[in-house]
Amino acid sequence: MKRDLILRVVAKVFLPFILVFALYVQFHGDFGPGGGFQAGVIIAAAVVFYALIYGLANARRLVPERVVESMMAAGVLIYAGVGLMGLVLGGNFLDYFVLDRDPVAGQHRGIFWVEVGVAVTVSGVMLKIFYMFADRGRMDE
Amino acid sequence: MAVAVVVLARVRNLFAVIVLSGLYSFLMATVLVALDAVDVAMTEASVGAGISTVLLLGALHLCKSEEAKPVHKPWLPLTVSVVCGLLLVYGSLGLPAFSDPFAPIHTHVVPRYLNEGPKETGVPNVVTAVLASYRGYDTLGETTVVFTAGAGVVALLRRRRSRKEQPK
Numbered sequence: 001m002k003r004d005l006i007l008r009v010v011a012k013v014f015l016p017f018i019l020v021f022a023l024y025v026q027f028h029g030d031f032g033p034g035g036g037f038q039a040g041v042i043i044a045a046a047v048v049f050y051a052l053i054y055g056l057a058n059a060r061r062l063v064p065e066r067v068v069e070s071m072m073a074a075g076v077l078i079y080a081g082v083g084l085m086g087l088v089l090g091g092n093f094l095d096y097f098v099l100d101r102d103p104v105a106g107q108h109r110g111i112f113w114v115e116v117g118v119a120v121t122v123s124g125v126m127l128k129i130f131y132m133f134a135d136r137g138r139m140d141e
Numbered sequence: 142m143a144v145a146v147v148v149l150a151r152v153r154n155l156f157a158v159i160v161l162s163g164l165y166s167f168l169m170a171t172v173l174v175a176l177d178a179v180d181v182a183m184t185e186a187s188v189g190a191g192i193s194t195v196l197l198l199g200a201l202h203l204c205k206s207e208e209a210k211p212v213h214k215p216w217l218p219l220t221v222s223v224v225c226g227l228l229l230v231y232g233s234l235g236l237p238a239f240s241d242p243f244a245p246i247h248t249h250v251v252p253r254y255l256n257e258g259p260k261e262t263g264v265p266n267v268v269t270a271v272l273a274s275y276r277g278y279d280t281l282g283e284t285t286v287v288f289t290a291g292a293g294v295v296a297l298l299r300r301r302r303s304r305k306e307q308p309k
């Protein structure tokens with residue numbers, strides 16, 4: 001599919017919108033449907049889309065394997081780190097009320113970072129699995 | 142949806158099966174929207190219809206077989222699944238009616254989440270409030286499960302590759 005001009009152009013046009021939609025789903029999850037899990041999957045889907053059109057090698061250059069692998073672990077660490085912050089600031093593990101002077105703002109902050117952690121891990125894992133599968137089959141060569 | 146399921150069971154072409162299962166996921170997502178579970182519908186549409194279709198296509202590309210041949214007569218599995226389905230339907234007769242406000246699940250913690258959730262967390266979407274705050278431990282566990290699944294895939298596929306390289 002690398003040489004198909006229409007697909008390449010359409011992909012270039014679509015990708016920013018997909019990523020913006022993912023960010024919308026991520027940060028608007030407090031008010032509407034969505035959240036970290038869905039946003040992570042949409043981000044991964046955007047990169048998978050790119051890999052399908054432009055080839056796996058280019059996608060690897062865009063999002064290197066090392067970044068993907070560290071994303072997998074970093075998300076869980078962010079999540080657990082929020083929990084530990086609660087402990088450090090004198091609450092229980094995963095207690096968000098202590099994260100800010102105002103308990104409601106603390107809740108907001110906790111939920112925000114927790115969702116970030118979920119999104120990072122989910123998109124990392126999805127991308128890694130896709131890379132692994134596509135690499136074994138050499139989809140683009 | 143019923144048509145999709147019947148065709149899924151009949152068709153032998155794996156590519157058609159994958160596309161049809163993606164279609165089924167989208168139909169399921171619309172059903173979930175109709176049930177007012179928008180968050181779940183979104184997950185179903187993006188994971189069930191999107192990512193897993195791509196992964197299944199990748200797997201199909203790996204095994205390079207378009208045909209799945211039936212080996213056994215389907216009667217025993219068919220009976221087992223029909224009996225299980227009937228048992229589940231029988232069990233569902235004992236459940237409270239759909240959207241019954243006095244069902245046990247709606248009288249335990251749900252009123253507190255619905256009444257106090259927006260005030261305590263400042264988050265209007267109750268699903269997010271429950272998921273990330275009240276049930277934060279569960280979600281941490283889920284994230285760890287996703288991470289573990291990814292790590293498992295990495296471990297499995299990496300080892301194969303190095304084994305393949307050894308004979309060279």
